[in-house]
Amino acid sequence: MKEYIEKAEHIVILTHMAPDGDAMGSALALWHYCKGQRDKVQSTKEVTVIVPNAFPAFLGWMPGAKEVKVYEQESAACDKLIAEADLFLCTDFNEPKRIGPVGEKLLASKAPKILIDHHIDPLLTSPEGEQIWAEVHSHPEASSACEIVYKLITGVNLEIATCIYTGLMTDTGNFSFNSTNAELYDIIASLLRAGVKKDEIYNAVFNQFSTDRMRLTGYALYRKMRIYPEYHLALITLSADELDQYHYKTGDCEGIVNMPLQIADVYYSVFMREERAKPGTPKPRIRISFRSQGDRPVNVWAGEVFHGGGHANASGGEVLGSMGYAVKLFEQSYGKYLKI
Numbered sequence: 536m537k538e539y540i541e542k543a544e545h546i547v548i549l550t551h552m553a554p555d556g557d558a559m560g561s562a563l564a565l566w567h568y569c570k571g572q573r574d575k576v577q578s579t580k581e582v583t584v585i586v587p588n589a590f591p592a593f594l595g596w597m598p599g600a601k602e603v604k605v606y607e608q609e610s611a612a613c614d615k616l617i618a619e620a621d622l623f624l625c626t627d628f629n630e631p632k633r634i635g636p637v638g639e640k641l642l643a644s645k646a647p648k649i650l651i652d653h654h655i656d657p658l659l660t661s662p663e664g665e666q667i668w669a670e671v672h673s674h675p676e677a678s679s680a681c682e683i684v685y686k687l688i689t690g691v692n693l694e695i696a697t698c699i700y701t702g703l704m705t706d707t708g709n710f711s712f713n714s715t716n717a718e719l720y721d722i723i724a725s726l727l728r729a730g731v732k733k734d735e736i737y738n739a740v741f742n743q744f745s746t747d748r749m750r751l752t753g754y755a756l757y758r759k760m761r762i763y764p765e766y767h768l769a770l771i772t773l774s775a776d777e778l779d780q781y782h783y784k785t786g787d788c789e790g791i792v793n794m795p796l797q798i799a800d801v802y803y804s805v806f807m808r809e810e811r812a813k814p815g816t817p818k819p820r821i822r823i824s825f826r827s828q829g830d831r832p833v834n835v836w837a838g839e840v841f842h843g844g845g846h847a848n849a850s851g852g853e854v855l856g857s858m859g860y861a862v863k864l865f866e867q868s869y870g871k872y873l874k875i
C-alpha cells in the first residue's frame with residue numbers, strides 16, 4: 536500500500552453511504568497519512584476523500600472533514616476526480632454497492648484499488664468476473680476499519696490519532712461491544728500518548744443533540760416502539776412525515792436502534808426510517824437497522840428479506856415501498872429468522 540501511495544499522483548479515498556465515525560475516521564486518517572507522505576517529498580500529489588452522501592453534523596469537527604467532497608452534492612466535480620484517479624483507497628465497506636452510485640464509477644476505473652475493511656465476505660470480483668482489488672486488507676475480527684488503518688500506517692500524528700480514536704470509539708459504542716481484545720487498549724494507549732483528547736472527542740460526537748433530535752428520540756421510544764415479547768424483539772418506525780415534524784437532519788436517528796436493547800428482556804431491535812420517493816424513484820425507501828445481543832445473528836435476516844447484510848449483531852437493509860409493506864415483511868419473517 537505504501538508503494539502504491541508513493542507512486543500515485545491522484546489519490547481518491549472512498550467510504551460508505553451514510554458515513555459514520557469509523558467511515559469518516561478511517562478515510563480521514565488515510566487522507567492525513569497520504570498528505571504527510573506527499574509533503575515529506577514535496578510532491579504535487581492530490582488526495583481527496585469522497586463520500587456518497589452527507590455525513591452527520593456531529594462529525595463535522597473532525598480534522599479534514601471540511602475538505603471532504605459529498606458526491607450527492609458535487610457529482611460533476613467528483614466524477615472528474617474519480618476519472619482522473621490513479622489510486623483508490625476504499626475503507627469500511629465490503630462491496631461497491633455500499634457506496635451507492637459511486638460504486639459503478641469505481642468499477643469503471645482501471646486504476647488500482649485497495650480495500651481496507653472489517654465486514655465479512657468482501658466482494659472480490661466484478662460482475663464481469665474481473666478481480667476488483669489490487670490489495671485487500673479484510674479483517675472481520677477487527678473492531679473497526681480505523682483499527683486496521685492504524686496497523687497499516689506509521690507516523691501517527693495528532694490529527695491521524697484523533698480520526699482513528701473516533702472510529703474505534705463509535706464502532707464499539709464507546710467500547711461497550713466488539714472491544715474485548717486487549718490489543719485494542721494498547722492502540723488506545725498509544726493514541727493517548729499521541730495527544731488524543733478522548734473526553735473531548737466523546738463530547739463532540741455524543742453530546743451534540745439538537746433539541747429536535749432529543750425530542751424525536753423521546754417520541755420514537757414513547758409513541759413508536761412495539762415489543763414482540765415472545766421473540767424478545769423491539770421495532771421502532773418513523774415515517775417521513777414524523778421526521779419532518781422534528782426537522783430531521785442526517786444522523787438524527789443514529790443510536791435510536793440501540794436503545795430498546797437497554798430493556799432487560801429485549802435482545803433484538805429493529806429500526807425503520809422512511810425516505811420519501813425522489814423524482815425518478817416512484818416508491819419511498821425504508822432504511823432498516825438491525826441490532827442484537829450475543830449469539831443471535833441478524834445479518835442473514837437482513838440479507839435474505841431486506842436486501843442488506845452486515846455484522847452478526849449489527850446489520851442493515853432496505854425496502855422499496857411503503858412503511859406498511861416493510862412492517863408486513865418484518866412481521867411475516869421474524870419468526871423464521873429469530874430465536875425464541
Ligand code: 5GP
Nearest residue numbers: 654824825842843844845846849850851852
Ligand atoms: P446501520 O444500522 O448503522 O446503518 O448499519 C449497521 C451495519 O449494517 C453497517 O455497519 C453495515 O455493516 C451493515 N449494513 C447497513 N446497511 C447495509 C446494506 O444495505 N447492505 C449491507 N450489505 N450491509 C449493510
Ligand code: MN
Nearest residue numbers: 557627680706
Ligand atoms: Mn466500521
